[in-house]
Every structure is written in structure tokens, then in C-alpha cells.
Amino acid sequence: MLEIEDLHASVEGHEILRGISLRIEAGEVHAIMGPNGSGKSTLAQVLAGNPGYQVSGVVRYQGEDLLAMPAEARAVAGIFLAFQYPVEIPGVGNLYFLRTALNAVRKQRGLEELDAMDFLALAKERMQLVEMDPELMNRALNEGFSGGEKKRNEIFQMAILQPSLAILDETDSGLDIDALRSVAAGVNALRGADRALLLITHYQRLLDYIVPDYVHVMANGRIVQSGDKALAVELERHGYAHFEAPPAPGEGS
């Protein structure tokens, strides 16, 4: 589904991703762990098409050249990013925003747009999946939401948009244990043979609820180790310290 080869990304001349290679097949769940500043969030942003980065390398998504696609085309193609810091858009209703997004995607895919009534029925059903407070639906997008409510809202959006590849950028941070459990339940409900998940997290905690097939450790803009679920447990015990050695002189591209 997703093939990343030697992906580099920099911002204002500062290189953050220094050659990432990764393969994700449909049905798989991958977790990326690593210390602050290792480039995890940048990877998520670059895959989602944030125009703020200079990018080189090759990324194929369902056989297409992903890097050539603008962000909205990636969304239409089924890529979803649950943001680490979801933005607030004052005055734009949460449900209105989501319906606009869903219909934009549906339209591009040649599907009929949902009217307000049908959408509301869908939203009510999916809201239960993440145990979302219905009152939040009538508020403006993320405006005045707590950190946890924002994260939950991201997963709710994901449940509506039903992406093929979902990237969750530190969705667990800021969630208390109950919220974490219901968000994880929402995510797990979306797992399927034709979907893939890329989880970005600091902590092993999330992976108790959403069990990954593969775990990768990122440091200094590279994947420095890959393994299975056991790697996450090991990291939790020993920390990232031994991955954080500064790059040797002359290293990096």
C-alpha cells in the first residue's frame, strides 16, 4: 500500500528526515516510536502533504507517486492524518466542517454527496464508536475543546472519513486512561484487511490497546531499528538514550 524509499525532508534548509525507508501493506499496523525531535511528526506531515517542507525521495501509495499529489488529493485517495495539534477554526461548526470534508472527498470519488439529514444519521452512529459527547457536535471546530476532546474529535473524523491509510500522530498524548481506551476502541473498530495504520507515539501505553504488527524506532531523522511488539516493551524499559548518539561527522546527506 505504501512504499517509502530514502525519504528526505527539510524545512528552511534544516534537514529533519534523513533517508527514511518503510513498507506498509494493507491490513498492517505499524508503530513509530522515538524521542522528541527525532522526526516522527515530520514524517506524518510529509506523508499528508504539508507544503511547508522540501521533500525528496520516492513515496508510492497504491502505486501512485504520492509526493506529486497535493494534500487534498491525498485525502481523496484515502490518507488521513490525525493531527498532534488539531487546529481550531472559530465559527465553523464541527459537523458542518466534517460534512464539507466528507462531501468533498465523495465528490472527487464520483459518489453522491450526503445531505444534512443522511450525514447527521451517519455522524450519530459513528459518534458512539469513540464515545464522543454529542454536545461537541454543535460547537465550532475544536474551539474551546480540551486537549482530549480534540484528539477524540480527530478519531471521530477518521471514523466518518474511513481512510485506507490512517496516520495517528501522538493521538494518545493528553488522553486520560478512559479516553485512551475509548479512542483505541474507535481505532480498532476501523482496522481491516484493506486498511493500514501508522501510529506515532512516545509511549508503549497506546500499543497495549492498539497492538501493532511492527514497531520502528526513529532517531535523528532515520529509522534505526525495527521489530515487533516486543521492541516497544523493551523501549519502555530502557528508554531511547542509546539511540540518541549524535550523528558522526560527515554523516547525513
Added chain:
Amino acid sequence: MNTDNAKIRELSRRAYKYGFVSDLPSDALPRGLDEQVIRLISAKKSEPQWLLDWRLKAFRHWLTMREPTWQNVHYAPIDYQDIVYYSAPKPKTPGPKSLDEVDPELRTMFAKLGISLAEQERLTGVAVDAVVDSVSVATTFKRKLAEVGVIFCSFAEAVQQHPELVRRYLGSVVPYSDNFFATLNSAVFSDGSFCYVPKGVRCPMELSTYFRINAADTGQFERTLIVAEEGAYVSYLEGCTAPMRDNNQLHAAVVELIALDDAQIKYATVQNWYPGDAEGRGGIYNFVTKRGKCAGARSKISWTQVETGSAITWKYPGVILQGDDSVGEFYSVALTANYQQADTGTKMIHIGRNTRSTILSKGISAGHGQNTYRGLVKVQKAASGARNHSQCDSLLLGSQCGAHTFPYVEVKNPSARVEHEASTSKIGDEQLFYCRQRGIREEDAVPMIVNGFCREVFKELPMEFAVEAQKLLGVSLEGCVG
């Protein structure tokens, strides 16, 4: 760092696709202004002597006045002797026979704004006998109004039919000597609307200039007078979201509202006059004086405005809160794009006890637009317990536009409570990326974010108008993209 700024710039260049139609009527006075011209205007309208005297008083006063220069707008000097001050309303040159003959681009615009077929016909000047529908609607409305005693007619008609009412209230809120443009208007005003709602009557429908027969061609010096007697209620809509063409560059209108005890007047404006081209050439100069007087106790006046047109907008709809416990409100959205300039805001004058006022101003600047909020909150000595809350928010699109806020506060009563909040924000790259990541294209995301910004004001508009205003902002921002 990325191309978003360039895109925003492109998005904010709005195309106004309808050039001026040049059809100056031949039955016009020569250019220029002197007492003779004013006498002629008055005579052509068969006005009573007192009105002519009032016009002349205004004119003589105007000669002693100077055009104001304090506002934060710039324009070439206006030659007041190069203006035609009177042209007779006369049948237009034959318009299109049906909508099929109307410019398809214009029709696309109408469709985007969701304007009804009947109104499209009216706006494009389709021959009158083709618009039987809208005329009969207007006639029905007029009959319904008459049943409850509401007078709603052109100003000139009111002078003929209800001279005592006009004489009592004309200039009682905006005196002939008020300011340069209002004084000019008092001397030369052409026509406008008159509305009178008698004691205890709740006007059964939203009044709109659209339903006033002969509303067309009120010209550049429009005069509106609305009176709500004790306990009366009226909601009035001025303008429309469709683009307005006009041959006159200078517009200097005056609107006066009077609310007696327990009366309520809601006045909503959507202004979409020609703003000039992308380089800032042409465009209407809109210098308007609008003021309401809460003359009676517990009366209430609300101004809601959506200003997207004109090259220059200069207007400060205000409320004189004279009656005890009276309430004044001002809700405004002003959009300036390309080289448009707006200096707008409100004046709330607290005179009576326990008077309250609310100001909510949303300014949006794009392109090279300059948007100024200028507001005065004045609490006079006797106005104990007066309260005001002002909020002025500015939204910037791109980096070449400007937003300015000049709040003036004068308080002479120690028990008054006056609050002012202001904010300036930009549509951020982060907001845009978030929308795009969800599949919403930038050209759809920008109007959505702008409409969200204006939501608190739009909800003060009557429902249908709010929907139109929202579309208008969308279309205005959409410009030539796509």
C-alpha cells in the same frame, strides 16, 4: 517557505465582471451645484416651501464646510461642480426581453448567490411586463401593510402624501448641519424610502427596498426615514447581495431612524457596489450617514451591515440612546480586497439612564485592502448605569493588506461600564493545511474560514439574508480562481 501566500493573494483578487452600463438619461440638469439647481430639484418634485427652505439652509451651510480629512482613506479630490445633481427618473433604454438575453456570466453569479428568477429579472432590467410576478408580489405586500396601517413608500411620495410626518421627523436625528456629506445630501437628496409604523403595530413582514415599487433609480443622494411609534416593531433590509452598478462615483446617503417608547427597529444592510478593478481604478465612493435615535424609554435600535463593495466605504451607523433603558446594537462585517478602503464603525451616544450598547465588528482585509474600525462610545453625565461592550476582530488574508482600530471612549458618568476587546488574526497555513488534509480545497477552505469568522454577525441577519450574505462572501473571495 511555501506557495500559500501567493495563492491567498490570487484568491483575494476578486473579479467584478460587470462593467458600467453607460445610459445617462438626457433629461438631466447640467453639471454643477448652486441655489438654482436646488430650487429646480425641489420644483421638479413639486415640494412644499418648507422643504425647499430646508434644502437651501443645508446648501448655504454646506458652502461653509470642508470635506473631512480625518478618515483613514485616500482618494483623489472630488469636484463637486462636476456632478449632475438631478436626472429625472424615466423609462430605461429597452432592457433585455428575457433572461436568455442576459450575460451568461452574470447569470452564473446570480445562480451562485441563489437569487430567485424574479429578482434576477428585476436586477438585469428585463422589461417590466415580463416581471408580472414580482410586481404582483409587491402589490400584495403593499396591501397587507396598509391593512395594519404601516406606511411604506418612496420618500418623494411621503412628502406628497404625509407631509406632516416627514416634516416632524426629517433632520431630527441627522440635522442638516451634521457633517459635510450629510449636509450635501440634505441640500440635494433625490429620493429614498419612508417607513412609518404606528403605535403598537408589529410590522407583519421584513421590509425591503426590493418590495417598494419605484425603488430603482433612487440615485446617489438617497434619503431614508423610518419611524416606529410606541411599541411598534419593524425590520428593514437595505440593498441586496447582487452586484450593484451605478454611473455615479460619489454616493452620500442619509438614513434616520426614530424609535419611540418600547419600539424596536432592526436595520440590515448588504452593500455590494462596484469596488473598482484589481488595480484600484473606478469604484464607488460610499460616504453614508446613518443614525438612529432611541427617543423613547426601553426602545431598541440594531444596525447590522455586511459591506463588501465600494472602493471607499465611510460610514458609522450610530445610535443616540436618549430614552432610559434603551438599547443600541451594531453588528458589522466589512470586507476589503484589491485596493478597497473601508473606514467604518459606529457611534453609541448614551444619554438616558441604564442605556446599553453592543458593538461587534468583523473586518476582513485581503489583497491591498485597508480596513479601519472607528468607533465612539460616549457616556454623558446623566447616563448613570450605562453599559457598553465592544468587540473588534480583524482577519488578514495575505501580507499586503491592513487592519486598523480606532476606538474612542468618552465617559462622563462614573457609574458607566465600558468594555473593549480587539483581536487581529491571519488565516494560518496550519488552518489551510488542516482543511486540505481533510479533502477541502484551498479555494473552498478560505471562504469557509472567513464565514466562520463572521458567524456572530450573520446570525443577526434575517435567515434568508444570512444565507445570501454567506454566499456573497464566498463568491467575493472566490474571485477569478478556478
